[in-house]
Each structure stands twice: as C-alpha cells, then as structure tokens.
Amino acid sequence: MPDAIPAVRSQRLGKDILDEVPAYDLIELFFFAYRDFVSDPDRILDEYGFGRAHHRVLHFVDRQPGLTIAELLDILRITKQSLNRVLKELIEKDFVESRMGTADRRQRLLYVTAQGHDLALKLAKLQTRRIMQALADLEPEGKALISGYLLRLIDPDDRDHVERLVFGAGET
Amino acid sequence: MPDAIPAVRSQRLGKDILDEVPAYDLIELFFFAYRDFVSDPDRILDEYGFGRAHHRVLHFVDRQPGLTIAELLDILRITKQSLNRVLKELIEKDFVESRMGTADRRQRLLYVTAQGHDLALKLAKLQTRRIMQALADLEPEGKALISGYLLRLIDPDDRDHVERLVFGAGET
DNA sequence: TGAGATATGTCAACAAGGCTGACTTAAAAA
DNA sequence: TTTTTAAGTCAGCCTTGTTGACATATCTCA
CATH class of the missing domain: 1.10.10.10 (Winged helix-like DNA-binding domain superfamily/Winged helix DNA-binding domain)
Structure with missing residues (x-):
C-alpha cells in the first residue's frame, strides 16, 4: 500500500510540500545572507x-x-x-x-x-x-537566474512596478 | 582598434566588472524581496x-x-x-x-x-x-541552487557555522 | 577548599528609525 | 473661487537595537 502508484504519490507530495514542510533552510539562509549583505x-x-x-x-x-x-x-x-x-x-x-x-x-x-x-x-x-x-560558477546564466528568483519573491502586485524601477531606471 | 581581440577584452571586462559596474538590479531586488519576505x-x-x-x-x-x-x-x-x-x-x-x-x-x-x-x-x-x-520552474535543482547562492553571500568566516546550523539542526 | 572565570539576569539611559495625528503652506485643478 | 494635492513640520509614542554597571549562581582550576 505505501509503495503503490509512486508517480502520482510524489506528484501529490510535490504540491502538498508547499503547505506541509517548511523550507527552514531557505528561510534561515535568507536571513543570514541579507544580514551580511546590508x-x-x-x-x-x-x-x-x-x-x-x-x-x-x-x-x-x-x-x-x-x-x-x-x-x-x-x-x-x-x-x-x-x-x-x-x-x-x-x-x-x-x-x-x-x-x-x-x-x-x-x-x-x-x-x-x-x-x-x-x-x-x-x-x-x-x-x-x-x-x-x-555567483561564482553560476555564470553566465546565474545573474538572470538569481534576479528572476528574487523578482518572483516580490508581491505579484508590486512586481511590475519594481521591474520597471529596477530594469528601466535609465528611461524617462 | 575597439573591435580588436574581443575575447581577451570581454575576459578583462568580466573581471573588472566586479569592481566597476554596480549590480544595481540585484541590490534592489534583494531589498524588495527581503522586505516582502519578512x-x-x-x-x-x-x-x-x-x-x-x-x-x-x-x-x-x-x-x-x-x-x-x-x-x-x-x-x-x-x-x-x-x-x-x-x-x-x-x-x-x-x-x-x-x-x-x-x-x-x-x-x-x-x-x-x-x-x-x-x-x-x-x-x-x-x-x-x-x-x-x-522557485517555479527552477525545479528540481532550483532549491539547491538558490540555497547555494545564499550561503555564498554569507561571510566566509560564518559560513561553516551557518551551514551546520541550517542543515544539521536535527543532529546532536 | 578558595579564587577566579563563566552564564545569566537586571537596571538605567540612550539612539535609530519606524509610527500616528494634527496642522500649515503653496500651488494646481476643478 | 473653492477644493484638492504635494510637501513640510510639530509633538509624542513604540520597537529594537546600543552601552555601562552590577548581582547571583555555578563551574573550574590551582
């Protein structure tokens, strides 16, 4: 019973995990990284x-x-x-x-x-x-990858605003 | 003259860029992302x-x-x-x-x-x-990739300490 | 055993950087 | 001309950080 339909099961897990298992590692790394950054x-x-x-x-x-x-x-x-x-x-x-x-x-x-x-x-x-x-060896795509991730962390409502502000700052 | 030895030139640029061109986009995205996160x-x-x-x-x-x-x-x-x-x-x-x-x-x-x-x-x-x-479509490697990046943002002196704290929290 | 180091707790005062609420002034818009 | 808007200001409060001084209990080492 536990090992039945593994494909479906892991798919469900993949979704449930969003609500069930806290990403303690990322939460904490974000905290420490931001602290050193500022x-x-x-x-x-x-x-x-x-x-x-x-x-x-x-x-x-x-x-x-x-x-x-x-x-x-x-x-x-x-x-x-x-x-x-x-x-x-x-x-x-x-x-x-x-x-x-x-x-x-x-x-x-x-x-x-x-x-x-x-x-x-x-x-x-x-x-x-x-x-x-x-970024180290994440180049050459690393920067786009990280900035994409950070952008998606931002509230969807503000995302466009921030995007214009960040990437279109030279324009009038 | 400007288009001579482009390979070498872009290689030098790649290194100089660290000190010369501020990564305004990442700086600002980090600021906004962290704000929404907390x-x-x-x-x-x-x-x-x-x-x-x-x-x-x-x-x-x-x-x-x-x-x-x-x-x-x-x-x-x-x-x-x-x-x-x-x-x-x-x-x-x-x-x-x-x-x-x-x-x-x-x-x-x-x-x-x-x-x-x-x-x-x-x-x-x-x-x-x-x-x-x-993380969206960055899966399945996305999480490791982001956590690796965040870890490298942390001061090298603290990195081991944080790593133990974050990834080894279950152990005694 | 006794002296000193260590882990924690506490008091007082201060600073940075947020906040609310109330009010003013100048200029634009209706 | 009346109303709205952009900015500035005053006063007071809150949270969360700081320093400095000192108290207490417990551990460690000579």
Missing part, C-alpha cells in the same frame, strides 16, 4: 554619521535623479515624517539636493550632489562585490 | 502583540530545542539585554520556556511550548509558501 555599508555610513535609512534614500535618489518625494515614499513605504528626518540630514550635509519641480512647482525633485554620488557608488560597489562573488 | 509574518505577529524580534527568537528556539542563551545570542548577534527583553515576553506569554541546564546548571535551555511551536510553524509555512512558489 551590513557591508554600515562601517562606511558610520563615518559620515549616517545609518541604513540614509543609505536607502541616497541609493534611490542616486539611481533616479529627479525623483519626487511622493515617488520615494512609494518605493520605501515609510511615512513622510520618517523620510523627512533622514532626508533633511542628507540635504544639510550636502549629499542630496532638492529642487522645485518645473512642471508642478509643488513638487520637490531630488538629486544627489557630487559628494552624494560618490558615497552611493562606493556603497553600491561594496555590495556588488559580495553579490557577484557569490 | 512582512508576511507581521500581520499574524501583531495579533499576539509580538514583533520581528520575537519572531526570530521563537524561530530559532523552535528549530533547536535546548538552545542556550549564549548560543542564541551568537545566532542573532544582539546584546543579551536586547534578547532578554523579547525573551521575557515570550516566556511570560507562554510561548517559550526556560529550563535549568543539567550538565551546567548556570545555563538556561530554551524550549518552545506547544503554543509556541504552533505559532512558529504557522509563520514558517507562510514564508515557505512564498519561497517555494518563487
């Missing part, structure tokens, strides 16, 4: 008196010059009060600048300064080293 | 008056019954004061229990209660659903 920049940020919140803002403004406050809030999913606290510091220390919108003068368009760009790049390179070295 | 449990944790810090503690105690405080601190890399705050709440609300060590009576061995195990499992399954569905 901790790389910490040392450098410290030297400037910045934290991870500043890093996130600097990163996205560097990547998308002219970003508005509303767009940035949408990306970070924090409140404007939280954003304002770190953004104010980035502006005061001259890493980011805020210009009045041209089409809509209520908007503030955000740009990194030269100094801001240098820091953003430095931090991105640091994270890139880890990310690329981990 | 946000799944939030709603449920809220119902119990717990946060992410409680989740992490509950998870690792569930996975490794009999864990000591020192071992848990080593996994989470937080101070004992921070740990104690959330651990105390988990114990008070009867999700975790602390027993005196047998070999060394200074130690406290941590165990989840039935209630604690149920919650840990519920949260793990929630995260497993996302993680496994994202």
Whole structure:
C-alpha cells in the first residue's frame, strides 16, 4: 500500500510540500545572507554619521535623479515624517539636493550632489562585490537566474512596478 | 582598434566588472524581496502583540530545542539585554520556556511550548509558501541552487557555522 | 577548599528609525 | 473661487537595537 502508484504519490507530495514542510533552510539562509549583505555599508555610513535609512534614500535618489518625494515614499513605504528626518540630514550635509519641480512647482525633485554620488557608488560597489562573488560558477546564466528568483519573491502586485524601477531606471 | 581581440577584452571586462559596474538590479531586488519576505509574518505577529524580534527568537528556539542563551545570542548577534527583553515576553506569554541546564546548571535551555511551536510553524509555512512558489520552474535543482547562492553571500568566516546550523539542526 | 572565570539576569539611559495625528503652506485643478 | 494635492513640520509614542554597571549562581582550576 505505501509503495503503490509512486508517480502520482510524489506528484501529490510535490504540491502538498508547499503547505506541509517548511523550507527552514531557505528561510534561515535568507536571513543570514541579507544580514551580511546590508551590513557591508554600515562601517562606511558610520563615518559620515549616517545609518541604513540614509543609505536607502541616497541609493534611490542616486539611481533616479529627479525623483519626487511622493515617488520615494512609494518605493520605501515609510511615512513622510520618517523620510523627512533622514532626508533633511542628507540635504544639510550636502549629499542630496532638492529642487522645485518645473512642471508642478509643488513638487520637490531630488538629486544627489557630487559628494552624494560618490558615497552611493562606493556603497553600491561594496555590495556588488559580495553579490557577484557569490555567483561564482553560476555564470553566465546565474545573474538572470538569481534576479528572476528574487523578482518572483516580490508581491505579484508590486512586481511590475519594481521591474520597471529596477530594469528601466535609465528611461524617462 | 575597439573591435580588436574581443575575447581577451570581454575576459578583462568580466573581471573588472566586479569592481566597476554596480549590480544595481540585484541590490534592489534583494531589498524588495527581503522586505516582502519578512512582512508576511507581521500581520499574524501583531495579533499576539509580538514583533520581528520575537519572531526570530521563537524561530530559532523552535528549530533547536535546548538552545542556550549564549548560543542564541551568537545566532542573532544582539546584546543579551536586547534578547532578554523579547525573551521575557515570550516566556511570560507562554510561548517559550526556560529550563535549568543539567550538565551546567548556570545555563538556561530554551524550549518552545506547544503554543509556541504552533505559532512558529504557522509563520514558517507562510514564508515557505512564498519561497517555494518563487522557485517555479527552477525545479528540481532550483532549491539547491538558490540555497547555494545564499550561503555564498554569507561571510566566509560564518559560513561553516551557518551551514551546520541550517542543515544539521536535527543532529546532536 | 578558595579564587577566579563563566552564564545569566537586571537596571538605567540612550539612539535609530519606524509610527500616528494634527496642522500649515503653496500651488494646481476643478 | 473653492477644493484638492504635494510637501513640510510639530509633538509624542513604540520597537529594537546600543552601552555601562552590577548581582547571583555555578563551574573550574590551582
């Protein structure tokens, strides 16, 4: 009885497994990997008196010059009060600048300064080293494979938005 | 001149790229993916008056019954004061229990209660659903491939430790 | 056995980075 | 002209991390 119709049985298992057997290994690896991934920049940020919140803002403004406050809030999913606290510091220390919108003068368009760009790049390179070295022998398809997986981890509703943001950042 | 020795040129590029061209796509995808990954449990944790810090503690105690405080601190890399705050709440609300060590009576061995195990499992399954569905057609090698990649993202010094923790959690 | 090391617990104070709610101002849109 | 929208600000709160100091029980080693 237990070894009857093995093909069907393993097919059912393949489906049930989604709900029945937790993927503890991936859950934990994701936790540890992300921790090391974000901790790389910490040392450098410290030297400037910045934290991870500043890093996130600097990163996205560097990547998308002219970003508005509303767009940035949408990306970070924090409140404007939280954003304002770190953004104010980035502006005061001259890493980011805020210009009045041209089409809509209520908007503030955000740009990194030269100094801001240098820091953003430095931090991105640091994270890139880890990310690329981990690809190891997965090349040449590895990168597409990993980015595809990460994209599918994102909520389906946001996936298109993120995809545009990540892969189409150069466009207008 | 530009199209001379293309093989060598692309080989050099392949190496230089590690330091020169930031992998913005992977950096950002990792950020968004991790955010959605950890946000799944939030709603449920809220119902119990717990946060992410409680989740992490509950998870690792569930996975490794009999864990000591020192071992848990080593996994989470937080101070004992921070740990104690959330651990105390988990114990008070009867999700975790602390027993005196047998070999060394200074130690406290941590165990989840039935209630604690149920919650840990519920949260793990929630995260497993996302993680496994994202594997999609990467099967059957997908899981090993992703876990290999995540493992290589971890600091080389900790890699063995994490590997034992993640893959050898059933053993004594 | 006694001294020192170790595992844990606790108190107090502080910081980063989230949050809510209320209110203002300037500019755009209806 | 009225209403809506984009942004800024004030005040206060929460969670989760930190440091520093100190207490207690237990183990280990000379």
